[in-house]
Amino acid sequence: MFFANLHDDIGNDIYEHRFQEPNRLDEFHYPRFKQGKMKFSAIVCCFSGSEDWKAMMNTVLYVERKIQESRYFSFREDKEIQVFLAVEGMCGIQEEVEVKIQWLYEHHVRLGSLCWNDENALAIGAKKGNKPLTEKGIRVIKEMNRLHMAIDTSHCCEWNFYDIARVSKEAIIASHSNVKALYNHYRNLSDPQLQVVKAKNGLVGAICVRWFVKKKEDKATLQDYIEVIKYLKETIGVKHIALGFDFMDYIEGMEESNVIGIQDITEIGNIAAALKENGFQEEEIEKICFQNAVDFMKSYL
Numbered sequence: 001m002f003f004a005n006l007h008d009d010i011g012n013d014i015y016e017h018r019f020q021e022p023n024r025l026d027e028f029h030y031p032r033f034k035q036g037k038m039k040f041s042a043i044v045c046c047f048s049g050s051e052d053w054k055a056m057m058n059t060v061l062y063v064e065r066k067i068q069e070s071r072y073f074s075f076r077e078d079k080e081i082q083v084f085l086a087v088e089g090m091c092g093i094q095e096e097v098e099v100k101i102q103w104l105y106e107h108h109v110r111l112g113s114l115c116w117n118d119e120n121a122l123a124i125g126a127k128k129g130n131k132p133l134t135e136k137g138i139r140v141i142k143e144m145n146r147l148h149m150a151i152d153t154s155h156c157c158e159w160n161f162y163d164i165a166r167v168s169k170e171a172i173i174a175s176h177s178n179v180k181a182l183y184n185h186y187r188n189l190s191d192p193q194l195q196v197v198k199a200k201n202g203l204v205g206a207i208c209v210r211w212f213v214k215k216k217e218d219k220a221t222l223q224d225y226i227e228v229i230k231y232l233k234e235t236i237g238v239k240h241i242a243l244g245f246d247f248m249d250y251i252e253g254m255e256e257s258n259v260i261g262i263q264d265i266t267e268i269g270n271i272a273a274a275l276k277e278n279g280f281q282e283e284e285i286e287k288i289c290f291q292n293a294v295d296f297m298k299s300y301l
């Protein structure tokens with residue numbers, strides 16, 4: 001059983017360690033990927049609201065080069081682990097939006113979300129407020145469609161979400177969000193939003209960070225996380241479920257971020273075992289844990 005991941009902020013992690021650990025991707029992350037049988041993953045560069053375009057370019061260029069130089073990770077299928085670049089938050093894009101989206105595409109970015117939790121020239125995060133997508137945001141979605149870059153709605157507010165769904169001619173995904181019906185976190189999806197993702201042929205990447213499953217102090221467990229996946233199966237079907245881990249355990253002080261039962265990437269096999277115990281069929285587990293994300297993203301690579 002292999003795994004695929006729609007969200008992992010490793011781009012920021014290796015960029016932040018660029019001076020002390022220039023080989024962190026291969027030396028720190030690779031052994032963990034191997035142990036967890038992670039074969040396909042987003043490498044995310046997150047921009048939280050203060051970064052300008054130059055800062056965005058510097059990060060993307062560094063991370064792109066590290067992947068191209070890696071012994072184990074590749075944008076193609078020629079090495080052990082296939083990856084694609086994702087940008088989470090486009091606060092540095094304020095003018096010439098089409099040119100900048102094209103630049104990102106030329107540098108292997110294949111999945112993008114217009115904002116993080118911030119408000120910028122394109123969009124606004126669910127944490128920050130609820131407003132329509134801006135005119136520039138609409139242009140970005142059209143350009144992403146034209147280039148065939150996948151669209152992620154995991155951070156934007158509901159108003160932006162429905163605007164994006166209306167403007168985009170292609171599928172939309174929520175790469176790392178859970179469901180509001182089970183826990184009302186501002187980044188989790190309401191039932192109508194889930195139906196839109198389904199209708200647009202997209203994916204929901206269930207996130208195992210504990211405060212998207214239950215209140216942080218309630219210390220959600222692996223079984224609580226499985227309940228999210230069961231709910232998604234009932235409401236939108238296995239076809240639209242993937243995993244978006246958003247690991248933070250490798251960040252100092254965040255070691256306890258995941259649900260109890262999945263300490264880090266090396267223990268994700270526990271999810272497959274728990275799904276089986278909860279009555280999921282072998283082929284359903286394979287689709288949720290690996291194939292759905294791979295099939296979806298490969299059409300963009």
Ligand SMILES: [Zn+2]
Pocket residue numbers: 088154155176246
């Ligand atoms: Zn995020």
